[in-house]
Amino acid sequence: MTTAQLLSQDPGWLIAVKGLFVFIGCVLLTLMSVWGERRIVALMQMRIGPNRVGPFGLVQALADGVKLALKEDLIPAAADKIVFIIAPIISATTCFMSFAVIPITGPVTLFGHKTAMQLTDLPVGVLYVLAIASVGVYGIVLAGWSSGSTYPLLGGLRSSAQVISYEVAMGLSLVAVFIYAGSMSTSEIVAAQQKWWFAVVLFPSFVIYAISMVGETNRAPFDLAEAEGELVGGFHTEYSSLKFALFFLAEYVNIVAVSALATTLFLGGYHALPGLTFTEQWWGGWFTAIWFFFKVLFFFFIFVWLRGTLPRLRYDQFMKFGWKVLIPVSLFWIMIVSTLRVLSLHGASRITVIGFASGIVLIVLLINIAYDSSRKRASEKPYADVAPPSFPVPQLPSERAENPRG
Amino acid sequence: MNSTGNPYVPILVIGAIGFGFAAFSLVAAAITGPKRYNRAKADPYECGIEPSPQAAEGGRFPVKYFLTAMLFIIFDIEIVFLYPWAVTFDKLGVFGLVEMSIFIATVFVAYAYVWRRGGLEWD
Numbered sequence: 001m002t003t004a005q006l007l008s009q010d011p012g013w014l015i016a017v018k019g020l021f022v023f024i025g026c027v028l029l030t031l032m033s034v035w036g037e038r039r040i041v042a043l044m045q046m047r048i049g050p051n052r053v054g055p056f057g058l059v060q061a062l063a064d065g066v067k068l069a070l071k072e073d074l075i076p077a078a079a080d081k082i083v084f085i086i087a088p089i090i091s092a093t094t095c096f097m098s099f100a101v102i103p104i105t106g107p108v109t110l111f112g113h114k115t116a117m118q119l120t121d122l123p124v125g126v127l128y129v130l131a132i133a134s135v136g137v138y139g140i141v142l143a144g145w146s147s148g149s150t151y152p153l154l155g156g157l158r159s160s161a162q163v164i165s166y167e168v169a170m171g172l173s174l175v176a177v178f179i180y181a182g183s184m185s186t187s188e189i190v191a192a193q194q195k196w197w198f199a200v201v202l203f204p205s206f207v208i209y210a211i212s213m214v215g216e217t218n219r220a221p222f223d224l225a226e227a228e229g230e231l232v233g234g235f236h237t238e239y240s241s242l243k244f245a246l247f248f249l250a251e252y253v254n255i256v257a258v259s260a261l262a263t264t265l266f267l268g269g270y271h272a273l274p275g276l277t278f279t280e281q282w283w284g285g286w287f288t289a290i291w292f293f294f295k296v297l298f299f300f301f302i303f304v305w306l307r308g309t310l311p312r313l314r315y316d317q318f319m320k321f322g323w324k325v326l327i328p329v330s331l332f333w334i335m336i337v338s339t340l341r342v343l344s345l346h347g348a349s350r351i352t353v354i355g356f357a358s359g360i361v362l363i364v365l366l367i368n369i370a371y372d373s374s375r376k377r378a379s380e381k382p383y384a385d386v387a388p389p390s391f392p393v394p395q396l397p398s399e400r401a402e403n404p405r406g
Numbered sequence: 407m408n409s410t411g412n413p414y415v416p417i418l419v420i421g422a423i424g425f426g427f428a429a430f431s432l433v434a435a436a437i438t439g440p441k442r443y444n445r446a447k448a449d450p451y452e453c454g455i456e457p458s459p460q461a462a463e464g465g466r467f468p469v470k471y472f473l474t475a476m477l478f479i480i481f482d483i484e485i486v487f488l489y490p491w492a493v494t495f496d497k498l499g500v501f502g503l504v505e506m507s508i509f510i511a512t513v514f515v516a517y518a519y520v521w522r523r524g525g526l527e528w529d
Contacts, residue, residue, distance in 0.1 A: 004413070007413070007416075008411035008413065009411070010416075015415065015416045015419050016419055018416070019416065019419040019420045019423050020423065022420060023420065023423045023424065023427070068435075069431075069434060069435055069438050069439070070438055070439060070440075071439055071440075072439045072440050072441060072442065072447075073435045073436055073439045074447055074448070075448075076448050076449065076450055076451075077448035077449065078449075078450055085432065088428065088432070089425065089428040089429065089432070092424060092427065092428040092431075093421060093424040093425045093428055094424075095424070096420055096421070096423065096424035096427075097417060097420055097421050097424060099420065100416055100417045100420050119416035119417070119419070119420055120413045120414070120415075120416040120417060121413060122413050122414075127489060128417075147450070148450060149450030149451060149452070150450070150452065151451065151452070153467070154467070157467055157471050161470075161471050161474045161475075164474065164475065164478040165474060165478065167478070167482075168478060168481040168482065168485070171481075171482070171485040172481075172485060172488070175485075175488045175489065175492045176492075178489060178492035178493050178495075179492045179495045182493060182494075182495070182496055183493060184489065184493055232451065237451055238450065238451060241435045241439050242431040242432060242434065242435035243432065243435065245431065246428055246431060246432075315528060316527075316528035319474075319526070319528045320526065320527075320528065323477070323526045324521065324526055327481065327517075328517075331510055331514065334488070334510070335507065335510065338495065338503050338506070339503065341495065341496075342499060342500055342503050345496060345499065346499070346500070
């Protein structure tokens with residue numbers, strides 16, 4: 001029985017219970033990850049981080065939320081009031097919706113019903129996640145536009161341009177996964193990875209997805225939308241109280257969502273690490289949830305690690321990287337993968353496949369060498385000689401050392 | 407009570423939960439927070455200097471953003487065509503591969519043109 005059939009037998013109350021579970025899980029994970037991020041970044045910067053509220057400071061994020069709830073809820077006079085209120089609702093609603101198709105466990109028993117910890121299984125599951133992510137952009141751009149203030153407008157524009165640019169790269173990186181899985185349904189993609197994870201088989205796709213998911217969620221080093229030094233806070237500058245908290249929540253739930261999608265598509269979803277498959281039977285199948293969250297938290301740690309390590313990119317560098325590197329590389333990779341797949345489907349001999357693959361590697365190496373040498377030539381090109389200006393200029397220290405005149 | 411088995415019902419359920427939570431938070435914030443009205447607070451925030459009367463240069467912003475949006479639509483449509491092709495790839499075989507190569511090459515011409523004309527520069 002496929003997961004889709006299993007899930008279609010869920011009674012209404014079970015759907016509601018599972019929905020609540022997913023919602024509570026997301027909120028708890030957000031609270032924990034805000035705390036975790038602050039602690040890990042603090043350790044990387046040789047500080048201690050929040051350790052006062054509750055054991056190890058675990059309740060810190062909750063305390064911050066309560067504090068925000070007790071703050072004044074300002075709406076600027078120049079704001080478009082209705083849109084200003086709707087924008088955080090859009091952000092906070094859509095971020096939860098992308099979890100509907102993520103398979104968290106294999107088949108389990110919940111309140112006496114055989115089901116799986118996955119809300120629904122659409123034949124177009126991954127497309128649905130991308131669509132919901134696109135709707136989430138509305139929250140950002142409307143928040144920036146409706147504030148009636150310069151910083152939020154610029155932040156919102158930057159943010160939406162960034163998200164849609166990296167969504168192209170993300171969408172292209174998934175094509176190879178669909179070719180190999182033969183489906184867009186999340187549960188079937190997980191099932192297709194029983195033997196080999198797609199992170200191994202389709203490593204370039206995985207790398208492109210991992211980069212673009214950081215760009216997609218506006219996180220460091222791609223957090224140009226809220227570059228504190230330039231734009232104060234970006235699109236949520238004018239927001240206060242729980243409206244701000246909703247954007248904050250949406251950001252972290254989105255991080256968990258893209259990590260969960262990465263786990264599902266590339267790291268075998270809820271399946272155990274190779275060699276530990278016997279653990280999937282523990283606790284009546286519920287142990288698979290542990291594996292799922294283990295992989296999601298691994299991605300979350302990568303997010304924090306990046307933030308603690310890399311400085312922010314300049315906006316033009318960032319857009320250049322998205323449009324001029326990630327997209328052509330993805331398209332090139334799709335053509336390679338599909339050709340290899342056709343070769344193996346038509347029973348081409350192993351030598352042909354290896355020959356083709358090594359030909360590609362050679363081409364990539366040649367391109368790389370040509371690029372390097374052209375850059376070297378560009379950097380070695382002497383500066384054009386400029387006639388000395390007619391007005392007096394101050395003497396540079398280097399010149400003074402060469403011809404000391406007193 | 408059995409659900410109809412419609413796979414889109416759970417999406418509405420989680421959407422309703424999320425929406426309910428967001429709406430509840432907004433109402434709660436309006437009740438719990440203090441309200442001390444003050445004209446300076448309602449001004450746009452510009453780091454303490456006199457705020458500009460309109461957001462960002464009279465509401466105009468660089469044409470680059472429109473260009474990015476248009477390029478996004480082109481590539482998004484390419485992706486929309488790539489997905490069904492990828493799912494049925496094994497059935498289409500060589501025919502699908504050749505057709506899709508022609509399609510990708512066609513879009514790539516437009517891409518190369520935009521690159522050459524400096525449409526991807528951001529200054």
